Amino acid sequence: MSLTRTHTCGALTESDAGEKVTLNGWVAVRRDLGGVIFIDLRDRYGVTQIVFDQENETLHKKAEQLRTEYVIGVKGIVRKRGEENINPEMKTGTIEVVAHELEIYSEAETTPFEIKDGIETNEDTRLKYRYLDLRRPKIQQNLMMRSDFNQSVRAYFYDHDFTEVETPFLMKSTPEGARDYLVPSRVNAGKFFALPQSPQTYKQLLMVSGFDRYFQIVKCFRDEDLRADRQPEFTQIDVEMSFVNEDDVLDMTEGLMKKIMHDVKGIDIDIPFARMTYDEALQTYGTDKPDTRFGLPIVNFSEIVEESEFKIFSRTVADGGAVLGIKVPGQGDMGRGAIDRLTERVQRETGAAGLIYIKLNEQDGIKCSVEKFLKEETVTAMVEKAEAEQGDLVLILAGPDPQVYKQMGTLRLMMGEEHDLIDQSTYNFLWVTDFPLVEWDSDEHRYHALHHPFTAPKPEDVEKMDDDPAEVRSRAYDLVLNGYEIGGGSIRINQREQQKQMFDLLGIDSEEAQERFGFLLDAFKYGVPPHGGIALGVDRIVMILAGGTSLRDVIAFPKNKNAQSTMDGSPAEVDKEQLDELHIRLKNTLTNN
RNA sequence: GGUCCGGUAGUUCAGCUGGUUAGAACGCCUGCCUGUCACGCAGGAGGUCGCGAGUUCGAAUCUCGUCCGGAUCGCCA
Numbered sequence: 299m300s301l302t303r304t305h306t307c308g309a310l311t312e313s314d315a316g317e318k319v320t321l322n323g324w325v326a327v328r329r330d331l332g333g334v335i336f337i338d339l340r341d342r343y344g345v346t347q348i349v350f351d352q353e354n355e356t357l358h359k360k361a362e363q364l365r366t367e368y369v370i371g372v373k374g375i376v377r378k379r380g381e382e383n384i385n386p387e388m389k390t391g392t393i394e395v396v397a398h399e400l401e402i403y404s405e406a407e408t409t410p411f412e413i414k415d416g417i418e419t420n421e422d423t424r425l426k427y428r429y430l431d432l433r434r435p436k437i438q439q440n441l442m443m444r445s446d447f448n449q450s451v452r453a454y455f456y457d458h459d460f461t462e463v464e465t466p467f468l469m470k471s472t473p474e475g476a477r478d479y480l481v482p483s484r485v486n487a488g489k490f491f492a493l494p495q496s497p498q499t500y501k502q503l504l505m506v507s508g509f510d511r512y513f514q515i516v517k518c519f520r521d522e523d524l525r526a527d528r529q530p531e532f533t534q535i536d537v538e539m540s541f542v543n544e545d546d547v548l549d550m551t552e553g554l555m556k557k558i559m560h561d562v563k564g565i566d567i568d569i570p571f572a573r574m575t576y577d578e579a580l581q582t583y584g585t586d587k588p589d590t591r592f593g594l595p596i597v598n599f600s601e602i603v604e605e606s607e608f609k610i611f612s613r614t615v616a617d618g619g620a621v622l623g624i625k626v627p628g629q630g631d632m633g634r635g636a637i638d639r640l641t642e643r644v645q646r647e648t649g650a651a652g653l654i655y656i657k658l659n660e661q662d663g664i665k666c667s668v669e670k671f672l673k674e675e676t677v678t679a680m681v682e683k684a685e686a687e688q689g690d691l692v693l694i695l696a697g698p699d700p701q702v703y704k705q706m707g708t709l710r711l712m713m714g715e716e717h718d719l720i721d722q723s724t725y726n727f728l729w730v731t732d733f734p735l736v737e738w739d740s741d742e743h744r745y746h747a748l749h750h751p752f753t754a755p756k757p758e759d760v761e762k763m764d765d766d767p768a769e770v771r772s773r774a775y776d777l778v779l780n781g782y783e784i785g786g787g788s789i790r791i792n793q794r795e796q797q798k799q800m801f802d803l804l805g806i807d808s809e810e811a812q813e814r815f816g817f818l819l820d821a822f823k824y825g826v827p828p829h830g831g832i833a834l835g836v837d838r839i840v841m842i843l844a845g846g847t848s849l850r851d852v853i854a855f856p857k858n859k860n861a862q863s864t865m866d867g868s869p870a871e872v873d874k875e876q877l878d879e880l881h882i883r884l885k886n887t888l889t890n891n
Numbered sequence: 892g893g894u895c896c897g898g899u900a901g902u903u904c905a906g907c908u909g910g911u912u913a914g915a916a917c918g919c920c921u922g923c924c925u926g927u928c929a930c931g932c933a934g935g936a937g938g939u940c941g942c943g944a945g946u947u948c949g950a951a952u953c954u955c956g957u958c959c960g961g962a963u964c965g966c967c968a
Contacts (some may be wrong), residue, residue: 315910333925347928385928411902418903422960425930474944475968522967523892646895647963737968748968804968859961 301401308344312392319395321346322403325368325567326413335361336394339372340413341437347385347394347620348372348738358529360400367406367413371743373399385790395774409526411693421850426864428836428855434705438853440844443562447840448515450561454554460511460537465500466519467493469699472814474751475806477521482880487577493519498750501538503788505829506821510540517835521861526848527782530861538831544773544789547830549778550731551785554834555727563843578701580731584707589781589890590726592719594710596703597623597684599694608671610652610696615883622655626713629645630659635683637667643712644695648705658686711781725842728778732756735763735772736803744805749774751800751815754830760796767803778835784839787832796821858862 305320310319323628326340335350350361351573364370374395375582385391387760405516410427411419415436431437455462471478494500496518501753503759504512514536521530539547552569559565572590579588582595598622603611609634611621632640641653654664656677686773693713695706714720735755736745743798747753755763759770772879790814797819811819850856857863878885 327928327930329930331925331927331930332923334927335925336927336930338928349926350923355943380926383926383928388928390929412918420960423902472968476966498968522968525964525967526962528967649964667938747968752965755968 299403301373301399303371304848305391306343307339307341308389309347310346310376310390310393310395310845312378314376315393317376318373318853319376320371320373321348321395322371323369324406324413325364325370328364328366332360336363337361337372338401340433342434342435344389346390347388348374349377349394349396349803350400351396354398354546355449356422357397357400358457358749359497360402361397361876363402367407367409368402368700371401371403398712399480416639419580420511421848421860422864423661425850425858428865429664435862438838441854442515443844444836444840444852445844446562447558449838450558451513451515451554451639453561454557455511455513455537458511458553460513461509462514463504463509463512464514465494465516468496469500469649472499472813474747474806474814476560477664479519479521482492482882483493484879484881486872487881495503495520497536498752499815502818502829503821505538505540506824506826508827510827510829511798512536512538512831524857524859524861527841529837529849529853530857532849534832535785535836535838536831537833538829540827542789542830542831544731547787547789547832548775549808549830552727555777558839559725559843565725567725567727571729573729575732576734576771577732584703584710585781586708586730586776587778587781588721588728588730589711589714590728590778591724591780592720594624594713594719596706596710597625599613599623602676602679602683603672604674605613608668610668611672612695614698615820616800619696620702621694621696622702623680623684623694624706624710624713625686626691626717628689629717630689631661631690643796644705644709647712648708649701650695650697650705650709651696654696656681656684656686656688656692658688658692659689659721668761722845724780726780730776730778731774732771733774733776734768735759735770735774735836736767745803747789747800747804748772749786750805751804752790752797752818754791754796755800763799763803770826773830775832777832779839781843782838782842783835784842785832785834786829789828789830792822792826794819797822857883 304320307321307323315612320338323341323486324337325337326345327338329336333352334834337350338345350358350577352358357454366400372395374538376393377396379392379394389799408432411417411424411430413430413433415434418525424550466654466723468481468491470489471480475887478495478690481493483489483491497514501512517531517538518534519531524530530846539550552571556569559567567846574627576586579586581598582588600615603621604615606612614621639654644653654667658664658681664673664681666672669677686692695702695709697705733748735748735753737748739746749772754773755772756773762770771789774786776783778797791800798808806814837849837852841849844852846852855863855865862869
């Protein structure tokens with residue numbers, strides 16, 4: 299390494315003109331004009347143009363060998379570019395470095411894809427060569443932003459007297475909830491650790507221990523199927539506080555988000571955030587994580603059509619379902635073909651039985667797709683309730699509650715995207731509160747916790763826990779940003795008796811409760827402060843701040859859709875000796891050598 | 892696990908109602924070129940049309956199977 303850099307490739311400006319500098323980096327582009335060779339030299343800070351002219355013939359000859367992605371060192375003089383040669387697209391576009399010395403540190407084969415932003419190469423190929431993908435400026439910026447993000451989080455919590463505590467990755471498996479990643483124990487034959495889905499129990503134990511303000515930026519693991527916004531290992535900002543109510547946690551979180559937005563994006567957001575109950579979110583937006591960057595609220599037509607002679611409407615309402623609509627402004631003249639395609643898509647993607655519409659346009663007046671079954675005043679009443687005007691389109695779905703709300707929510711998002719109703723430049727934070735404590739699982743014939751089994755019920759609903767558990771609301775809250783759930787938490791149960799009652803409700807008998815969570819119940823014998831907290835999804839938040847829609851753009855080495863890393867070939871088979879040590883034998887259908 | 896879509900050059904794709912030697916763009920290689928910055932110009936290399944079987948005189952193209960990938964639903968306390 300004989301040419302050690304004095305500057306990075308994004309640093310030089312006109313004021314450095316005349317300076318003798320050394321740069322290191324990768325050859326991004328080579329433009330060989332014969333008598334003069336231009337090289338765009340790239341590092342993670344930027345790109346600087348290097349010039350090799352013919353004055354030094356040996357050097358020029360050497361520069362002719364340069365190819366894309368060669369790693370080089372260049373010593374030269376910074377020169378201000380002539381007026382006509384300034385490149386306004388480049389940060390360093392007013393200068394160039396006239397090379398006097400060149401060292402080629404490493405040659406490079408042709409890369410499987412070009413190292414630049416905006417390439418359309420398959421994610422699969424990019425993941426296989428992730429180290430090359432990570433050379434692309436956009437992904438480098440994302441990871442640097444993520445680093446800023448972490449700095450900002452730590453500074454915030456440090457300033458607010460939080461203690462950062464690391465909790466174990468090897469812990470006890472808790473079958474409740476998502477599937478655990480298991481780790482066999484060599485020392486303890488036949489026994490397994492689980493990787494944490496979250497450090498939930500540990501952070502509650504820390505409250506028992508008296509660490510009244512705890513946080514951690516921590517990896518969590520869930521062995522479930524992947525999505526664009528779901529990876530098997532992901533990072534949370536885990537927070538827990540003692541002697542607090544909901545508002546204390548929400549306030550602290552809002553302060554954190556405000557600082558992050560300021561530090562990372564330079565944006566000052568308003569706090570406190572809007573709040574909405576779970577019921578309101580579901581009824582108005584058809585989801586518990588509404589994207590409030592655009593309107594199109596759901597309108598309920600059930601009362602208008604419950605007496606209707608149109609059986610699909612009246613029977614749906616009679617069976618406890620709902621007839622819902624949304625008004626799509628300015629789409630009243632949508633053609634038959636477009637509506638048919640939309641209907642097909644809605645059926646395919648939401649499972650809705652069909653799509654009914656009312657069009658309001660000059661040509662047809664008010665035109666409803668099922669008008670021959672409906673009284674004119676029924677159609678008019680729906681138009682009025684939807685507040686639809688000339689030129690608007692009303693889309694209607696009928697179906698069982700709660701499915702039809704979810705379907706309508708999906709349709710609403712489709713319309714928002716398709717008709718460009720979403721303001722991409724805004725960040726809409728929203729608290730969703732008053733979640734149900736439990737939900738009936740018709741497959742397993744039991745209740746399961748909507749949040750987790752340690753979430754406290756609302757005091758005013760506690761009496762319903764025995765008779766009408768589905769009606770009990772919890773002290774849980776979710777933080778939603780632009781339609782993504784970016785965090786969730788709750789005030790926890792801090793009484794042993796209530797915790798037992800909760801386990802009862804979930805069908806976990808006291809023996810099982812003792813076996814699974816005995817350590818927590820025992821801890822609660824010795825003085826528990828009231829406590830609660832929240833966990834925020836780092837990957838998702840950074841993804842949204844980076845303007846992306848895939849978590850893989852903000853994770854250095856992500857897994858593909860099948861939870862594999864094609865780059866290093868994991869997961870992989872292991873030697874028989876390794877399995878033997880772990881006291882594991884594979885099923886006959888599987889082989890290992 | 893279900894449903895739908897796809898697999899052709901290093902990359903992104905076209906070709907698919909069967910028919911000459913499978914094309915384009917970018918990338919790559921060679922030559923020319925002293926102000927380019929998506930450099931330009933000229934030339935060139937590069938293909939198991941995912942794999943297997945079938946139909947046919949003839950298959951990238953049609954059929955079946957299989958593998959791989961993507962979207963979506965289930966799943967994600």
